[in-house]
Amino acid sequence: MTENLRDLDAWRSLPIKQQPSYPDAAAVADVTAELASLPPLIFAGEADTLKARLARAAAGEAFLLQGGDCAETFSGATGDKIRNRVKTVLQMAVVLQYGASMPVVKMGRMAGQFAKPRSKDTETRGEVTLPAFRGEIVNGFDFTQASRTADPSRLLRAYHTSASTLNLIRAFTQGGFADLREVHSWNKGFAENPANRRYEGLATEIDRAIKFMESAGADFDELQRVEFFTGHEGLLMDYEHPLTRVDSRTGDVYNTSGHFLWIGERTRDLDGAHIEYFRHIKNPIGVKLGPTTDPETALKLIDILDPDREPGRLTFITRMGAGKIREALPPLLEAVKASGAQPLWVTDPMHGNGITTANGYKSRRFDDVVDEVRGFFEAHRQVGTFPGGLHVELTGDDVTECLGGSERIDEAALESRYESLCDPRLNHKQSLELSFLVAEELEKL
Numbered sequence: 001m002t003e004n005l006r007d008l009d010a011w012r013s014l015p016i017k018q019q020p021s022y023p024d025a026a027a028v029a030d031v032t033a034e035l036a037s038l039p040p041l042i043f044a045g046e047a048d049t050l051k052a053r054l055a056r057a058a059a060g061e062a063f064l065l066q067g068g069d070c071a072e073t074f075s076g077a078t079g080d081k082i083r084n085r086v087k088t089v090l091q092m093a094v095v096l097q098y099g100a101s102m103p104v105v106k107m108g109r110m111a112g113q114f115a116k117p118r119s120k121d122t123e124t125r126g127e128v129t130l131p132a133f134r135g136e137i138v139n140g141f142d143f144t145q146a147s148r149t150a151d152p153s154r155l156l157r158a159y160h161t162s163a164s165t166l167n168l169i170r171a172f173t174q175g176g177f178a179d180l181r182e183v184h185s186w187n188k189g190f191a192e193n194p195a196n197r198r199y200e201g202l203a204t205e206i207d208r209a210i211k212f213m214e215s216a217g218a219d220f221d222e223l224q225r226v227e228f229f230t231g232h233e234g235l236l237m238d239y240e241h242p243l244t245r246v247d248s249r250t251g252d253v254y255n256t257s258g259h260f261l262w263i264g265e266r267t268r269d270l271d272g273a274h275i276e277y278f279r280h281i282k283n284p285i286g287v288k289l290g291p292t293t294d295p296e297t298a299l300k301l302i303d304i305l306d307p308d309r310e311p312g313r314l315t316f317i318t319r320m321g322a323g324k325i326r327e328a329l330p331p332l333l334e335a336v337k338a339s340g341a342q343p344l345w346v347t348d349p350m351h352g353n354g355i356t357t358a359n360g361y362k363s364r365r366f367d368d369v370v371d372e373v374r375g376f377f378e379a380h381r382q383v384g385t386f387p388g389g390l391h392v393e394l395t396g397d398d399v400t401e402c403l404g405g406s407e408r409i410d411e412a413a414l415e416s417r418y419e420s421l422c423d424p425r426l427n428h429k430q431s432l433e434l435s436f437l438v439a440e441e442l443e444k445l
């Protein structure tokens with residue numbers, strides 16, 4: 001046990017990227033000590049259950065849906081907004097499940113998705129240069145010296161916000177709200193549009209099937225409780241390390257800040273601190289792979305992070321860009337397949353498709369997102385591997401952040417409701433539309 005914990009500090013001696021510099025080291029030490037004394041947010045047994053579910057997806061018997069904000073915010077952790085995000089994920093999952101006729105593992109980019117990697121450490125506006133915004137767990141979005149200074153008390157606020165978010169997720173998904181018999185009610189409160197209408201049609205079919213089975217004596221009380229997992233980028237070590245605990249049942253080490261953690265494209269250096277830390281936690285983990293990833297790197301990541309080839313342990317989340325995925329992905333799939341390893345392959349069709357519009361917004365075109373998803377399915381069909389999941393930035397609200405979709409959001413429309421503090425999210429309609437398109441791809445498998 002002590003051995004495990006000692007290993008867990010080895011990352012400290014390695015090069016580390018994307019961490020803030022706090023002006024007051026003593027204050028950071030106080031906060032991390034307090035975090036270390038607070039209760040875990042998730043249990044080891046739940047992480048094990050998720051690993052078993054992901055193992056099925058890696059084997060081609062289930063599909064993973066991960067969705068939520070690019071960057072959660074403290075003010076965004078309201079009952080309404082959390083409910084809308086959970087409903088959106090549930091709706092998408094039901095569309096996918098219906099198309100694929102296989103279980104869909106549901107996971108929010110929620111209850112911990114606060115820290116952001118940035119391409120530059122500073123931001124300059126006019127004559128003024130300040131530290132970059134790194135997510136509300138680190139500093140504030142306002143462009144002032146006071147707000148941009150890294151403040152360790154935000155680590156605690158992120159923890160408590162995650163706890164209350166998770167509490168509501170658990171209430172929604174354990175208390176009957178996520179019951180498949182509620183399939184119609186998840187659509188209520190969202191504005192009428194073609195995607196919603198298509199969803200209504202599907203919900204009616206599902207309802208009818210359930211009623212038919214009930215009339216034949218089937219007992220659906222099992223449907224009352226729905227598994228819904230949480231995941232976030234494991235980026236900020238002053239948060240992740242104190243929430244890492246030894247499981248009293250087994251002596252194994254788990255990160256208890258979320259069920260699933262992934263390493264971002266910018267912090268996955270083979271010799272870096274993040275990889276070293278992730279080696280020692282037993283949770284199911286992910287690694288983002290961008291378009292420049294070479295096959296050797298993918299194979300090394302497998303050897304380092306999943307030496308025992310444990311089913312469900314490792315997920316590769318590819319984010320190549322619509323224009324690159326058809327060339328960049330097949331060689332990775334081939335090499336990994338030839339090695340005999342079976343990670344779960346998930347597409348993130350968001351992060352390779354960023355653009356800046358003429359009127360200055362960070363955006364993404366819905367068509368590019370769809371094209372990357374199609375490229376992902378094509379690549380897997382070509383190589384004979386299983387396209388096992390979808391990872392998207394979304395919100396249940398009617399924001400205007402991504403261009404296109406059936407509402408044909410254009411550049412001017414971005415000005416009306418752009419709320420993300422970081423990357424643009426699919427709104428509720430775009431999310432539903434995407435799920436119908438992915439369902440069609442799944443039907444072809």
Ligand code: PEP
Binds near residue numbers: 263266
């Ligand atoms: C993200 O998921 O928000 C992110 C920063 O992704 P990536 O590491 O793929 O750039």
Ligand code: CO
Binds near residue numbers: 070071351393422423
């Ligand atoms: Co993002």
